[in-house]
Amino acid sequence: MDVSCLLIDEAQFLTPAQVDDLFRIAINYDIPVLAYGIRSDFLTAAFPGSRRLLEIAHSLEELKTICRCGRKAVFNGRVIDGGFVFDGDQVAIDEGGAQAEHVVTYESLCGACYLQESGDQLGRPLEEGRAPRD
Numbered sequence: 001m002d003v004s005c006l007l008i009d010e011a012q013f014l015t016p017a018q019v020d021d022l023f024r025i026a027i028n029y030d031i032p033v034l035a036y037g038i039r040s041d042f043l044t045a046a047f048p049g050s051r052r053l054l055e056i057a058h059s060l061e062e063l064k065t066i067c068r069c070g071r072k073a074v075f076n077g078r079v080i081d082g083g084f085v086f087d088g089d090q091v092a093i094d095e096g097g098a099q100a101e102h103v104v105t106y107e108s109l110c111g112a113c114y115l116q117e118s119g120d121q122l123g124r125p126l127e128e129g130r131a132p133r134d
């Protein structure tokens with residue numbers, strides 16, 4: 001099979017090992033790999049796959065999103081049943097459609113709107129004994 005390019009969407013869900021494999025494909029087979037995804041989760045922590053992409057990508061191109069206030073959006077707020085939440089698992093996707101118990105959506109937010117909605121909370125507290133770079 002002749003592959004001219006690999007396009008990856010939702011790249012934040014890749015594991016770091018999968019990102020490394022894509023890097024090897026790009027180098028060893030000279031196949032361009034274009035990965036699209038978001039940088040951080042609803043608590044502003046990097047997705048492991050996104051972090052690895054930032055570490056080894058040949059080039060980065062930012063696709064800008066606008067917050068409801070008109071500023072550049074940098075975060076993704078999680079909205080459950082119409083209200084922002086700032087606690088929970090890193091990944092939560094509404095898979096049940098109309099039958100789902102709760103409606104989970106995301107809204108792109110600028111830093112100011114994120115702080116306003118979160119009550120000035122920024123980021124996930126580091127677990128005890130965990131180094132900042134883990």
Ligand SMILES: [Zn+2]
Pocket residue numbers: 067068069070071109110111112113114
């Ligand atoms: Zn805003």
